[in-house]
Amino acid sequence: MTAGRNNLTTILDASGRLPVHAPARPLFGLSFEELSEALADFRLPPWRLRQVRHALYRQWAASWSEVTTLPQELRESLEKAGFAPGLPGIVETFRSVDGTERYLIAGHDGQTVETVWMPGGDGGEAGDGSGSDGAGDDRPGEDSGEAAYQRATICVSSQIGCAVNCQFCLTARLGIIRNLTAGEIAGQVVAVLKRQQVEMGRDRINLVFMGMGEPFLNYDAFMDAVRLLSDEVGIPVSRMTVSTSGIVPGILRFAEEPVRPKLAISLNAPDDIVREAVMPINRKWDIAEVLDAVRKVPLRAKERVTFEYVLLGGVNDQPEHAETVARLLRRANLPLKVNLIVWNPGPDVPYTMPKAEDVAAFQEYLVGKGVPAYIRRPRGRDIYAACGQLKRTVSG
Structure with a gap:
């Protein structure tokens, strides 16, 4: 996506309120096919991938804590792997x-x-x-x-x-x-x-x-x-x-x-x-x-x-x-x-x-x-x- 992907920079989230760290591996901006490839190691079924896509592009989630449709364990695993919604702030x-x-x-x-x-x-x-x-x-x-x-x-x-x-x-x-x-x-x-x-x-x-x-x-x-x-x-x-x-x-x-x-x-x-x-x-x-x-x-x-x-x-x-x-x-x-x-x-x-x-x-x-x-x-x-x-x- 960009050479600056791995930089950690303090910015504001999409609500303009809370300081967060810019994600090292943002998912926002990926097509469904690219999303499937990026998350291939998680072996998610298509319906679960569609939930992630919905969180990005219809729910406009700024953090995994907002995505209650996903199990807590999966959200923690995504965060631990460095993945984040990545909505610009x-x-x-x-x-x-x-x-x-x-x-x-x-x-x-x-x-x-x-x-x-x-x-x-x-x-x-x-x-x-x-x-x-x-x-x-x-x-x-x-x-x-x-x-x-x-x-x-x-x-x-x-x-x-x-x-x-x-x-x-x-x-x-x-x-x-x-x-x-x-x-x-x-x-x-x-x-x-x-x-x-x-x-x-x-x-x-x-x-x-x-x-x-x-x-x-x-x-x-x-x-x-x-x-x-x-x-x-x-x-x-x-x-x-x-x-x-x-x-x-x-x-x-x-x-x-x-x-x-x-x-x-x-x-x-x-x-x-x-x-x-x-x-x-x-x-x-x-x-x-x-x-x-x-x-x-x-x-x-x-x-x-x-x-x-x-x-x-x-x-x-x-x-x-x-x-x-x-x-x-x-x-x-x-x-x-x-x-x-x-x-x-x-x-x-x-x-x-x-x-x-x-x-x-x-x-x-x-x-x-x-x-x-x-x-x-x-x-x-x-x-x-x-x-x-x-x-x-x-x-x-």
Whole structure:
């Protein structure tokens, strides 16, 4: 799973209350087949293995003492052998005035990663056309408010830090520290679900893989986490969205997946000149190459590809930029929609927020040209939880 598996580090458990030792042999993150292999020496019958799996992915147990379905002798044997549930722990919580919560969640080596809980969501799913949650019924040009989205969204990280180096993003200041394992990615979600006392099957949860890191640069672990969250935890892939900066090989692999989340592309510029200035990754794969790869992704009925567009004051938010974006996306020949994101400020990041009238005019122009466009509501900006602000900040 990870080189740091055998390190013992004092962290907090998933409830955020009791100090525990990070497990040397965590089971959380293993598929049923991997779980069977890991516990082969115990010679457990399949029904007993299913009880262990249920404890991990449905009961969300942080310790064997919580798993009363298992005999005391077996729990003691598992603990003695160094096995533990291994659910990642929430080390610190920050709460915004708008109800958003940002968490520092510990990995198996004691490194922390950031995860965000947004009650009511941020409108990012509006108009994606998947039909999983009614988003396809929203009209272009209208923001999606609390009345339209009575659910929560969890923003999930795939790496500690990021190698893509988008110039407007605080996470880029960290550089890349390491990839997260599938268990660490899925564990963020489960730790938050447990904290919020979410009831699966009743509460509506959306996942956006848009936190720290580039998911397609940690592709295998990301997709393993998707399968865990879908098959074991019970969150449909139709309620998951992954955002990529345009990693073409990853998009092409994604196109071959039989079961996958919805796709979002971080565009953020009208042309290659501006995009290369704000997103150096464009030097490797330009807009045309990204669009060619996206066209190979087979979309579900009524599904649309989302193009995320961070508006930077005076850089990419002017009428001529809107005109170029509209022309580019109309020629893309894709079922699509645009999420407009007002840039969220961060220390020492040399950009400014766009004017409100420029944001409105940009959206109005796109909609007028037949390009569905929605403005994502900023969530948790005051606690550095908004888009582009995640940097393991330890103060609200």
